[in-house]
Structures are given as structure tokens and as C-alpha cells.
Amino acid sequence: MATMDSSAPHTDSRHRQAILWAWLAAGTLDIADAALWSIYKGGSPMDMLRYVASGPFGDGAQQGGTGMALAGLGVHFAIMLVMVTTYVLAAARQPLLITRPWLFGPLYGLALYGVMFLIVRPLRFGTWPNLAADSLTNQLVAHIVFVGLSIGLITAHFLRKPAD
Numbered sequence: 001m002a003t004m005d006s007s008a009p010h011t012d013s014r015h016r017q018a019i020l021w022a023w024l025a026a027g028t029l030d031i032a033d034a035a036l037w038s039i040y041k042g043g044s045p046m047d048m049l050r051y052v053a054s055g056p057f058g059d060g061a062q063q064g065g066t067g068m069a070l071a072g073l074g075v076h077f078a079i080m081l082v083m084v085t086t087y088v089l090a091a092a093r094q095p096l097l098i099t100r101p102w103l104f105g106p107l108y109g110l111a112l113y114g115v116m117f118l119i120v121r122p123l124r125f126g127t128w129p130n131l132a133a134d135s136l137t138n139q140l141v142a143h144i145v146f147v148g149l150s151i152g153l154i155t156a157h158f159l160r161k162p163a164d
Contacts, residue, residue, distance in 0.1 A: 014158045015088055015089075015092060015158070015159070018088045018154060018158035018159055021154050021158070022151045022155055023080055023084045025151075026150045026151050026154075027081075030146050034048055034142070035048060037138050046066070046069045048072075049068075049069035050072055053071040053075055055125075057071060080147075083151070087152070087155055097152070098155065098156045098160055101156035102149070105150070105152015109144040109145070109149060109151070112147060112148065
């Protein structure tokens with residue numbers, strides 16, 4: 001029977017709670033920002049969600065209805081789950097992510113912005129980030145604060161060692 005290496009991090013209740021709450025918080029804050037930004041720019045949250053769905057489901061998703069918008073919401077939260085789980089598992093191995101969430105959470109959010117807007121979106125949609133000051137500011141704040149900082153702080157809350 002194989003035994004688990006006691007030095008390797010394992011997913012216990014604290015890890016699961018960190019993943020759950022960071023996923024819900026960051027995912028909700030990010031999609032709420034995107035919905036409000038869509039309205040501010042004259043679009044609609046439904047169109048924005050169908051655009052998200054078009055990533056895995058193809059360009060035809062943008063002409064879909066409510067079901068496709070809900071699929072976009074699911075895609076958003078699935079991506080966020082991967083982002084959150086990656087950070088939580090990294091934090092389990094690297095204590096600095098837990099002791100300095102105010103630094104490493106925002107840096108993680110900035111890295112996620114870079115991956116999404118400089119790699120994923122150009123490869124999938126052939127588009128580069130909108131560098132207009134208002135759009136760039138909104139995207140950076142969303143990724144650095146709403147996503148990165150919330151993931152960092154919630155992860156630190158759940159993974160800190162209890163005081164002796």
C-alpha cells in the first residue's frame with residue numbers, strides 16, 4: 001500500500017475551504033465587474049457571457065440565447081476554479097504566499113492578466129488587450145484586486161497555521 005509523503009502538501013479541509021471561498025469571491029467579483037463594465041460601455045451582461053462561452057464553444061455561441069450565456073458563466077467559473085486551485089496548491093508549498101498575501105495575491109492577479117490577455121485571448125480570438133486608459137485600468141484593477149488580492153487573502157486566512 002502506497003503512503004503519502006508527509007512533507008508534501010495534501011488537500012485537507014482548510015485547502016478545500018480556501019479553494020471554495022476564494023473561487024466564489026474572486027469569481028463573483030470578477031464577473032460582476034465584467035457585467036458592470038459591459039453596461040457602462042453600452043453592451044449587456046448577456047452578450048459578455050456569450051462572448052465568454054464562445055471561447056470553448058466557438059463563435060456561434062455569441063448568437064446563442066440565455067442557455068449560452070449561462071454556459072459562459074459556467075466557463076468563467078471553471079477557469080476561475082483552475083486559477084484559485086493553482087494558487088492554493090502553490091501556497092501549500094510556498095509559505096510566503098500565505099504570510100504575504102498583500103504582495104503575492106496582486107502579483108498573481110497581474111500574472112493572470114498577462115496570461116489571459118497576452119496569451120489566451122490572442123491565441124483564441126486573435127485580439128490584443130484594449131489599451132485605452134479606461135479599459136486597461138478596469139482590467140488591471142479587476143485582475144489585481146478582485147481576483148489576485150481576494151485569492152491571496154482568502155487563501156492566507158484558511159492556510160495560516162493556528163497559533164499555538
